[in-house]
Amino acid sequence: MLQPEKPVADKPRPRFSFSGWGPLLGLILLCILATLLNPSFLSLDNIFNVLTRTAFIGIIAVGMTFVIISGGIDLSVGSMAALIAGSMILVMNALEPRLGAGTLTVLVGMLLALALGALFGVLHGLTITKGRIEPFIVTLGTLGIFRAVLTYLSQGGAITLEQNLSDHYSPVYYGAFLGVPIPIWVFLAVALLGGLVLNRTRFGRYVQAIGSNEGVARYAAIQVDNIKILTYVAVGICVAVATILYVPRLGSATPSTGLLWELETIAAVIIGGTSLKGGSGRITGTVIGAILLSTIGNVLNLTSIISVYLNAAVQGIVIIIVAFLQRGRR
Amino acid sequence: MKTILRSLVMLGALLMMAALAQNKVVMGVSIPAADHGWTAGIVYWANQTKGELEKMYPGIQVIVKTAKDASEQANQIQDLYTVNKINTLVILPYESAPLTKPVAALKAKGVFVTVVDRGLTDPNAQNAYVAGDNPGLGKVSGEYVAKQLGGKGNIVILRGIPTVIDNQRYDAFMAVMKNYPGIKVLDAKYANWNRDDGFKVMQDFLTRFKQIDAVWAQDDDIAVGVLKAMDEAKRTDIKFVLGGAGMKEMIKKVMDGDKLITADVTYPPRMIQNAMMLTAESRVKGTAMKTPTIIPSVLVTKDNAKEYYFPDSPF
Structure with missing residues (x-):
């Protein structure tokens, strides 16, 4: 009875699991269809475009996977990204006269972003665990707060990075390493790290144990509150990393920055096979889910066989079909 | 003689009341909150114009309120009427349909209503209409x-x-x-x-x-x-x-x-200024307001760009 880790440990390690191939199958089918509709879908440039775009949602979704597996949720990620982007730009602009429009200023901006992400995560975690408020409510509250503060800071307009800084910072989004855009590398690194932490560390096992049965986890002397707080810190840091990549893209933050990212992120996680009720999940699934979501948008832009008025319906249908494929494989 | 005197006194009192009422214009301005660039411009110009109007017409009172959605805006205009006792409303509705009834209710109580940019579904609910093109x-x-x-x-x-x-x-x-x-x-x-x-x-x-x-x-x-x-x-x-x-x-x-x-x-957020100015003028001077007033969209090129550049506005 008091062996809470056993059910988790007994599960086959998802090292080479085929159970996650529902979404992958969906993605492959979608790619074949897209290529038939427009061969330029398969061009390297387009594939890089899609993956680079996916990086924001994908990176946040990796963090979100931990939160959801532990039985929580974070609805604030989009607003948080917007607020971090705005704060980062304001601070970098303010530092430019003193530190110059160079690497140092950009680095300070990045560190600030990470610190803010971690701080917001700690605040969420503490309010949820020590304050005993449902995560849905806490993060719904901060969803409003973060975006309102950004809107206030920007007076409803745009917060724009100084041109010199923007030029210096832009390679972080537009640059490439070994021919592959930087955001894709970062996405890959975050995903690998996430998979490693989830499947190969004690923290990862604890997260899964808490999600499958919190009471049992408590009896097994797992520090449930601390683990939960750490999951919110993880998603906060992921939001910060995504924002660090986002800011150089347009060099500005507006009240529409990160709008609805929370839904896309949660959708990516769930499409990827993580249970919304918590307990188990896969990082590879999340990554595929995120890629699938942005591929749908890309395919719709590359063709005009479907009326633009029906775009959202097509997205809805694909999401439900993929969820169905996955259900069949369970 | 007595009747004439009485009528004169009555007339005088009426005129004074009318004059008082006209001097004491309380204008409520209800606009969407600054949630993107264009609405940020609306908020900026509304506040800017409030200052100008209060300088131009001493005694006028202008209250600017922003709403984040249609239902908040509907509650807000009710509050403007009961709490702030407005007799003039300039409103840029979040959405036309859900705000038509609340605005009509205010107009029925004698509030002069100018609608900006998004026309109501029932044109009888408004006294004047100022719109972009x-x-x-x-x-x-x-x-x-x-x-x-x-x-x-x-x-x-x-x-x-x-x-x-x-x-x-x-x-x-x-x-x-x-x-x-x-x-x-x-x-x-x-x-x-x-x-x-x-x-x-x-x-x-x-x-x-x-x-x-x-x-x-x-x-x-x-x-x-x-x-x-x-x-x-x-x-x-x-x-x-x-x-x-x-x-x-x-x-x-x-x-x-x-x-x-x-x-x-152009599709200038400054149209809120035009609407407020025209409404105030008509209310204070008691003249009729031209309706609808269309603010034309004009082509801005290098030659005339200067006239449309407002560096202090957020938009």
Whole structure:
């Protein structure tokens, strides 16, 4: 009875699991269809475009996977990204006269972003665990707060990075390493790290144990509150990393920055096979889910066989079909 | 004699009351909260005009309130009436349909109502209407694009959010294109009046079409994303990008003779100022207000850009 880790440990390690191939199958089918509709879908440039775009949602979704597996949720990620982007730009602009429009200023901006992400995560975690408020409510509250503060800071307009800084910072989004855009590398690194932490560390096992049965986890002397707080810190840091990549893209933050990212992120996680009720999940699934979501948008832009008025319906249908494929494989 | 005297006194009292009532204009201004560039401009100009009006007409009281959605706005105008005792309302409705009834209720109680930009579904609920010219924006944009291309070339269109406003602009633009069979509209997709979607949609247009001569982005925020996408893809076939609305950064580019942003078409948030000024004038002086008043969408080029550049406005 008091062996809470056993059910988790007994599960086959998802090292080479085929159970996650529902979404992958969906993605492959979608790619074949897209290529038939427009061969330029398969061009390297387009594939890089899609993956680079996916990086924001994908990176946040990796963090979100931990939160959801532990039985929580974070609805604030989009607003948080917007607020971090705005704060980062304001601070970098303010530092430019003193530190110059160079690497140092950009680095300070990045560190600030990470610190803010971690701080917001700690605040969420503490309010949820020590304050005993449902995560849905806490993060719904901060969803409003973060975006309102950004809107206030920007007076409803745009917060724009100084041109010199923007030029210096832009390679972080537009640059490439070994021919592959930087955001894709970062996405890959975050995903690998996430998979490693989830499947190969004690923290990862604890997260899964808490999600499958919190009471049992408590009896097994797992520090449930601390683990939960750490999951919110993880998603906060992921939001910060995504924002660090986002800011150089347009060099500005507006009240529409990160709008609805929370839904896309949660959708990516769930499409990827993580249970919304918590307990188990896969990082590879999340990554595929995120890629699938942005591929749908890309395919719709590359063709005009479907009326633009029906775009959202097509997205809805694909999401439900993929969820169905996955259900069949369970 | 007595009756004449009494009538005179009565008349005097009436006149005084009327004069008092006219002097004591309490104007409520209800507008959407600044949640994107254009509404930020509305908030800026409303507050700016409040100061100017109070200087221009001593005794007038102007209360500016912002709402984050239609139902908040409906509650807000009720509060403006019961708490602030307004007798004049200038409102830019979040949405037309849900606000028609609440506004009509206020008008029935004797409040003078000026509706701005988005007309109510029942025109009887308003005393005056001041609006921007959405079909005009489409028409002016279409004519500019056709002229710049010499009636020949490939264009792509980025639309806003599926709404009446967007349809009016798009339909007017396409009506102009009918006269120019040499111009081919490759495709039109929604970019939701924001920068990120402008970037994404343009990237995909660039992947899909190898030869594009011009882009009609319809909106300056979308145009920001379009420019970034073109810059990244290093495409040189596109001769110009036409946005719209009159964002200060874009007007500045036009003023400085930018290569790609050669012009802009206005849809000025400053129309709230026109509405407030005209309403105040009519209320204080007791003159009738011309309705509807249409604020035309005009073409901004290098020659006249200076008149449309407001560096202090957030938009």
